[in-house]
Amino acid sequence: MIYWQIFLAFFIPGILGYGGGPASIPLVEKEVVDRYGWMSTQEFGEVLALGNALPGPIATKMAGYIGYMEGGILGSLVGLFGTIAPSLILMLGLMAILFKYKDSAEVKNISKVVKPVIAVLIGFMTLQFVLESQSSLGNIQTVAIMAISYLLLERLKVHPAVVIALALVYGALTGI
Amino acid sequence: MVADEKVRFGDVFMAFFRAGMLGFGGGPAVIPLLQREVVGRYGWMNDDEFGDTIALSNTMPGPIATKLAGYIGYKIGGMWGLLVALAASVIPTVLLMILLLGVLQSYKDVPWVQNMSQTVVPVVAVMLGVLTWNFVQQSQKALGWGVAIFLIVLSVLLLEVLGLHPAILIALLIAAVLVPFIKRVVSK
Numbered sequence: 001m002i003y004w005q006i007f008l009a010f011f012i013p014g015i016l017g018y019g020g021g022p023a024s025i026p027l028v029e030k031e032v033v034d035r036y037g038w039m040s041t042q043e044f045g046e047v048l049a050l051g052n053a054l055p056g057p058i059a060t061k062m063a064g065y066i067g068y069m070e071g072g073i074l075g076s077l078v079g080l081f082g083t084i085a086p087s088l089i090l091m092l093g094l095m096a097i098l099f100k101y102k103d104s105a106e107v108k109n110i111s112k113v114v115k116p117v118i119a120v121l122i123g124f125m126t127l128q129f130v131l132e133s134q135s136s137l138g139n140i141q142t143v144a145i146m147a148i149s150y151l152l153l154e155r156l157k158v159h160p161a162v163v164i165a166l167a168l169v170y171g172a173l174t175g176i
Numbered sequence: 177m178v179a180d181e182k183v184r185f186g187d188v189f190m191a192f193f194r195a196g197m198l199g200f201g202g203g204p205a206v207i208p209l210l211q212r213e214v215v216g217r218y219g220w221m222n223d224d225e226f227g228d229t230i231a232l233s234n235t236m237p238g239p240i241a242t243k244l245a246g247y248i249g250y251k252i253g254g255m256w257g258l259l260v261a262l263a264a265s266v267i268p269t270v271l272l273m274i275l276l277l278g279v280l281q282s283y284k285d286v287p288w289v290q291n292m293s294q295t296v297v298p299v300v301a302v303m304l305g306v307l308t309w310n311f312v313q314q315s316q317k318a319l320g321w322g323v324a325i326f327l328i329v330l331s332v333l334l335l336e337v338l339g340l341h342p343a344i345l346i347a348l349l350i351a352a353v354l355v356p357f358i359k360r361v362v363s364k
Contacts, residue, residue: 016346019314020240021203022307027342042297049296050276052303056269057241058202064270065277076274080266087238088246088262095247098232106357110235112318113349116327119311120335121342126308129301136294145298154306160200167299168292175291 002071003078005036010063010082015090018114021059024083026121028062038070041132053164059083145170183253185260187218192245192264203241206265210244220252241265 009031017024025048032038039047051061060083067079101107133142145167152158152166191213199206207230214220221229233243242262249261283289315324334340 012343014238016237016343017239018237018346019204019234019311022201023311024237024239025304030342042293045297045300046280046293047277049300050280051273052201052300054269054272054276055198055200056196057206057239057265059239060242060266061269061273064266065273068270068274076270080270083239084242084246084262084266087236088243090238091233091236091243091247092250094236095232098235099228101357101361102228102232104357106353107235109353110350112315113327113353114346115311115315115318116324117331117335117342117346117349119308119315120328120331122304122311123308124336126301126304129297129304133294133297133301137298141295142298145295146302149299149302150306153302160303164296164299167296171292171295172288174295175288 003075006067006071006075006078007082009036009038010067010079011086014059014083015086017059017118018111019118021057023118023122024059025062026118026125028059028066029125032066038066041128042136045129045132049164049167053161183257185253185256188249188253188257188260189264191218192249192261193268196241196265196269199241203239206241207244210241210248214248220248 010028012031013024013027017027029041029044033041033044047062047065048058051058051065054061060080063079063083064076068076071078098107130142130146133145137145149163149167152163153160192210195206195209195213199209211223211226215223215226229244229247233240233247236243242265245261245265246258249257249259251257253260280289280293284293312324312328315327318324319327331345334345335342
């Protein structure tokens with residue numbers, strides 16, 4: 001039954017996440033943390049952080065890894081299948097129709113009306129990670145790390161993998 | 177298209193492998209790299225075809241990188257092209273992920289490793305915060321501030337206050353857009 005659960009946990013975010021893989025991450029968290037309890041919010045954050053430090057699509061890295069943790073190699077393949085197959089089949093099936101109506105307002109609107117919902121989902125996920133960090137690291141460290149990483153990522157345009165590596169080194173040094 | 181010529185699957189693999197391994201920031205970041213491979217290096221599509229493919233795959237849910245890999249792979253090499261392109265864009269990074277986290281997991285009881293997994297959480301929070309703002313801006317650009325703010329407030333109420341599952345809300349919104357469209361197409 002675990003394989004069916006893995007399939008569902010990634011199928012639902014895959015079929016609902018408009019705006020590419022990153023948009024489906026809060027939906028994955030909802031399934032993996034809230035519904036099935038395979039990991040805590042902090043563990044999910046850890047997986048997400050390392051996923052962000054590595055190249056390539058994020059949704060499949062999450063599905064492949066979490067599927068592997070819960071169901072070995074087969075679990076990993078099931079997670080990937082659940083993430084990739086539904087939206088790809090939909091695309092291959094509807095491409096001809098969509099091409100015909102590609103300038104129609106409704107077709108363009110589908111992904112637009114969903115954007116605010118995704119914004120809210122990711123927004124609350126952000127809040128959750130801030131609270132999580134506050135309870136494990138305290139206010140001062142949380143605010144300091146957030147401010148520095150914002151500065152590095154957004155103002156100085158430092159590569160995300162470098163910023164995550166710096167945070168890991170800082171954690172290792174202060175934890176000895 | 178080149179479907180009837182001899183398709184070199186090695187090229188298909190390398191195109192999607194390179195784009196996947198060099199793109200940081202999830203699937204959307206992979207798109208320009210993919211364009212360089214598919215349009216620039218191998219000429220499997222021209223810029224217009226590639227642009228149309230991106231626009232249409234954005235009207236569909238789910239990860240963008242795999243939709244593109246599957247569709248473009250299928251277009252140039254049929255079913256095998258699809259599988260090769262998907263494998264090249266997905267498998268290498270999943271293996272890296274399993275290896276890296278596997279190492280971290282086996283040392284997770286060591287205090288300084290535990291501390292590492294805590295200090296990385298605020299960085300993720302910042303990345304998600306930036307992504308949130310991106311989606312708010314995209315909403316505003318697509319719908320205008322009035323509709324965007326209305327939908328944001330509505331989503332907060334339904335999802336976070338009333339605890340509605342996001343699946344239901346997203347399905348309802350899509351239906352609201354698509355039903356009039358389908359009616360119009362069918363009645364033609």
